[in-house]
Amino acid sequence: MTRYEKLAQTLRRQIQSQVWLPGDKLPSLRESCKQSGLSLMTVLQAYQLLESQGEIIARPQSGYYVAARPSPLPHASGEKKLHFTEQVDINDSIFEILQATKDPHIIPFGSAFPDPTLFPQQRLARSLASAVRKMSPHAAMANLPPGNDDLRRSIAQRYAQCAMEVAPDEIVITSGAMESLSLSLQAVTEPGDWIAIESPAFYGVLQAIERRKLKAVAIPTDVRDGMDLDSLQQALDQYPIKACWLMPNFQNPLGCTMPKERKQQLVTMLQHKQVALIEDDVYSELFFGGDRPMPAKAFPGSNTILHCSSFSKCLAPGFRVGWVAAGQYAGKIQRLQLMSTLSASVPTQLALADFMQQGGYDTHLRRLRRQLEQRQLAMHRAIVDCFPAGVTVSQPQGGYFLWLDLGDTVLASKVYQRALAKGISVAPGNMFSASEQFNHCMRINSSFEWNESSQQAIAVLATLVRECAGEG
Template sequence: MKRYEKFADAIAELIRSGVLGPGQRVPSVRYASQTYGVSPSTVFQAYYLLERRGLIRARPRSGYFVNTHAPSPLAEPATSEPARDSTEVDVSELVFSVLDSIKDPNTVPFGSAFPSPLLFPLPRLARSLARAAREMDPRLVVTDMSPGNPQLRRQIALRYSVGGLVVPMEELLITNGALEALNLCLQAVTEPGDLVAIEAPAFYACLQVLERLKLKAVEIPVHPRDGIDLDALAQALARYPVKACWTMTSFQNPMGATLPPAKKQALVELLRSHQVPLIEDDVYAELYYGQHAPKPAKAFDTDGLVMHCGSFAKSLAPGYRVGWVAAGRYAQKVERLKLMTSLCPSMPAQAAIADYLQHGGYDRHLRRLRYALEEQQHAMLAAIARHFPAQTRVSQPTGGYFLWLELPEQTDSLKLFQLALAQGISLAPGPIFSATRRFRHCIRLNYGSPWTEASETAMQTLGRLVRSL
């Protein structure tokens, strides 16, 4: 074992034995270095390792603390099975019936698609909006409509470059949220009746887009940790005339899976060999836990086949509806499609986010947001372990704010949804995440809201309802 691993095990034993209890501060880097006779670098490496294990977490300017909630002992869900054939998509009525029923603000929002607005710096954003509106050059309101505010595009390009990815500004197009970017990308490379490879389970908005554009789905299994099954995708590409592949490569919704870097590279190479474009839905990219952001599949693209779609809706400003796409070789076609449809997003909203990225402390906000989400994840995992049947399986993603639960086989998640709603609790039932309405005994839960006594009570109620079914 390396020195930092030995030191990490020593601290872990103190936590397991109760010497360091939940919420207690672990020795500072300086104190640990002096007391244990190791270098500060060794202490940092050990603490990073303990963070990845879920035993401790850093607090800004305060040090490292023992996590309040231990990681869940429950097993992870099984990898989904491949679909036997391509299928027409017809899920909108089911999705709308679920979404319409969870709009009550008094409902515990485990079924929501967004984190709590309380986690976002909305007052600071409002100041950026006011300043941007005052200083906006009237001529730019017309000239910058497409491809979007140049300052915002420059800031996005800079964030790509920090991650080691060079994206030319002329490839970037600002859109009305990521959903418009994804719609435009799909329209750029398909015609009605075409086949699109998607994940199973997949985010229900993906299914609705396919349904609206009259496209057929080829469902590809997803591993709860490592993402889309490349062997199954290769078989589908050999069997079907697939025109595009739409996938979330990091913190996939609903499972939370993230493809390892080597697998992302293999995905890009596989699609390149078939000349199939990849539409990369990466809206949760900034919500990673730990020290390093995962690289997108776009980082391995040498042919311009990857269209990388992002958004500020999940990390900064949900109501501003500002997203973007780095569209590779399809940039001009995507831009022209946008000009033919919505023209441009709100110019003041674009200018406000550009101002905030430059002056508002975005990275500081993101660190706080990630810490909050990780702690809330631990709280929900611990509640599942306490209140749900022992046969329950649950994902443990390293980012985002969703958990995918595989409940005992006989559980009907649509019935559970109705029973929970009657108790003031929302959840997302499994069938809305499949073109073939599979995953009937699965649910997605959102831990993106601050954990309260009401959250704990709701989890206890859900566990009781699952047992009753």
């Protein structure tokens, strides 16, 4: 089979699985070249083949569109069978730290959320108002799990732009990424099971493990390349691991991104052991530079990967809308959701579907990435200039977190308490582990506007670190 025939086959499968509906505009020739890595002539041949077969139509000066077709007769569908083959206690300390970030007078370097002024609030408000006006009396029932059809199709189309074949039927809309991650964990584990997690890890992982009464194996995670795969292999050989939960792109709190070849190695390792991967990928749209890092879900052998993401970090934090591309677990995820939260908010689903269909999402993302990169550079420069020489600071290529190692003689929890008394919040390293292993580290949010107050706050933190170092 030639290259253009393979591309045509991929597009045909996407049309058949309703990633693209009749009347939808396909990616332009130039966009398809970039996504597929093929030449313009090869892509053109693929489009012309599909046109000759009646799958798509060309419109002069406009592009290629999915052709209309008769509606297929309904057929019976059976429920898919799902085949799926020490104590964490951290909630109290996390609750205390998160409560402190709510004070509007506090400089929120410890916040987990991006600066809310970075998002298109007015456009989102218009989409929400339009959605509410148009919402039918039956909308609540029509948008029960797996969620709004238009929104799931828009998400599937973004997967397609990354050369990933994810059908809308695999996607379940959730109340934020945290619900998608928690439901995924429920789908692949039972209380008492072992799971592998990163170390340090996003505190939401630790909270979910505590609620689920699971046992965790913490795998060392590098500030540059992510989870250590040799250590993961050792854990897989020694423990009956049922799932692995990690953040391959711009990990929270380190900001690291796993290199492409290591993601493939990870997928292969887990597939060999029949271990599910819960992939938390909420930051991948926030990349700096030209290319978005691919998720592990994009690599061969991804049938046991539950890819979780949301709009909370890149578009609409207050809407609390996320999703999971659950593959073979989609049916179970839907049933679990119906038994817990019932569904994600219907008006916000409809509003995001409207926003995505109106266009402008990529324009917003480009602007957002530029602002986040500029702010990160300014804060990174200030930390290097102000903090003691022994302090090291990460410089991720995306996201909005910086990870600081303050040195073995400095307790970050002490810095946190003293900073809070001066109106500055930080996230001490003990938030990200069930032990005291990272109490000499802290995470700082770099997404907020860089101004004189920010500069002064960094200088205050630097002074506090010096004081704590002097106290041993």
